[in-house]
Amino acid sequence: MKKLLALLVLLISWPSWSADQIYTGYFSNKAVSGYDTVAYFTQGKPVKGDSKWKFEYQGADWYFSSQENLDKFKANPDDFAPQYGGYCAWAVAAKNDFASADPEQWAIVEGKLYLNYSADVKSLWDKDRAGFIEKADVNWPNLIK
Structure with a gap:
């Protein structure tokens, strides 16, 4: 099993992974590791988002800590991404x-x-x-x- 996993990792080319415009990691589709990007601006600190306030943008899932922050992001995602x-x-x-x-x-x-x-x-x-x-x-x- 370890050999199969190693072979799979070798077959995945760096360019195919690096072309993603939004970083989500290998095994997740969470932008910013699930942190609320609006909170950096409104609370001045990193705050974990919650799956109940999730929004798909540019092929990634963005999580927010409140409906208000989700709404702000939806209105102007480029201001907060x-x-x-x-x-x-x-x-x-x-x-x-x-x-x-x-x-x-x-x-x-x-x-x-x-x-x-x-x-x-x-x-x-x-x-x-x-x-x-x-x-x-x-x-x-x-x-x-």
Whole structure:
């Protein structure tokens, strides 16, 4: 069974996974690991969403902590969705590549939500947010072709 699983993992190509515009992980369809993206803006902190307030957007399931937040997202999803599909913003900028993101490692810059892979990566990101955003904005369209 382990050999079969290893073979299956080898057969799954990185490009087929990396083409997803919204990061949901391998075994989930939850955007932002099920966190409520509106709460970052309204509560100033990461808040887990609930499946009773779920909305499909760009092929992923988005979870919210209240009907009010769900309604806000539905009205203007681009205002609340994280940049770069919820992938690590630093990786998109510095590595021109995809990396998962930890919803607990975040920043709002000029009204936009950015996520990072880890606290260490976020500390790198925080040293030059504007520069990394500029680079990521150039890299991102080519990554999701």
